[in-house]
Every structure is written in structure tokens, then in C-alpha cells.
Amino acid sequence: MLDLINPVLALLTVALGLFGFLAPRYTAGALHLTTTQSTMGLSELRASAGGLFVALGLGCLILGEPWAYLMLGVAYAGAGAGRLLSIALDDPPKSKAILYFAFEAIPSAWLILWNL
Numbered sequence: 011m012l013d014l015i016n017p018v019l020a021l022l023t024v025a026l027g028l029f030g031f032l033a034p035r036y037t038a039g040a041l042h043l044t045t046t047q048s049t050m051g052l053s054e055l056r057a058s059a060g061g062l063f064v065a066l067g068l069g070c071l072i073l074g075e076p077w078a079y080l081m082l083g084v085a086y087a088g089a090g091a092g093r094l095l096s097i098a099l100d101d102p103p104k105s106k107a108i109l110y111f112a113f114e115a116i117p118s119a120w121l122i123l124w125n126l
Contacts, residue, residue, distance in 0.1 A: 027063025082122025
């Protein structure tokens with residue numbers, strides 16, 4: 011049963027990445043981001059909040075190796091570290107920022123500790 015958590019987290023990563031990849035305007039709204047005089051923001055969302063996570067999740071599923079899932083955990087740890095820094099320096103909406111941090115920290119902890 012515990013062996014299913016890795017692929018489930020990879021599938022969730024792909025699913026969330028697909029929002030940024032295919033629906034960057036929706037993703038921008040959900041993340042309280044705005045695009046201004048250029049569509050470069052949409053391009054960035056498709057790349058960094060979309061394609062990157064789709065590729066990470068699919069890579070894990072295709073490779074199926076513990077080290078691949080470990081690296082997915084490292085990626086989530088990096089996102090969580092950035093979120094914590096933002097909470098400390100940027101004063102984002104606390105409840106939303108803490109919720110997003112939890113969605114980064116919990117998978118990160120699992121993926122790193124289970125796959126070491």
C-alpha cells in the first residue's frame with residue numbers, strides 16, 4: 011500500500027502541472043498573479059508552473075526508480091523553501107501561503123525519506 015504513494019504523488023504533480031501548462035490564465039488567477047502588457051507571464055506559467063511539473067511527474071512514472079522520486083521530493087523541498095522565505099519576507103496571505111507550503115512540505119518529506 012505504501013508503495014502506491016510515490017506514483018500517486020507523481021500523478022498529482024502531473025495533474026497540477028497540467029493546469030499551468032494548459033490553463034495558464036486560470037493558474038494565474040488561482041495564484042493571484044497578473045499578466046500586464048505582455049503575454050510573457052503566460053509563457054512563464056506554462057513553463058515553470060506547467061511543463062516543468064508535468065515532466066517531473068511523468069519522468070518519475072516512466073523511470074519508476076527511487077532516485078527519480080527522491081529528486082521530485084527535492085524539487086518540492088525547493089518550492090517549500092521558497093514559500094517559507096516568501097512568508098518571512100513578502101507577507102503573502104498567511105492562510106493560503108501556509109496551505110501551499112503544506113502541499114509542498116508533506117510530499118517533499120515523504121518522497122525524500124521514503125526514497126533515500
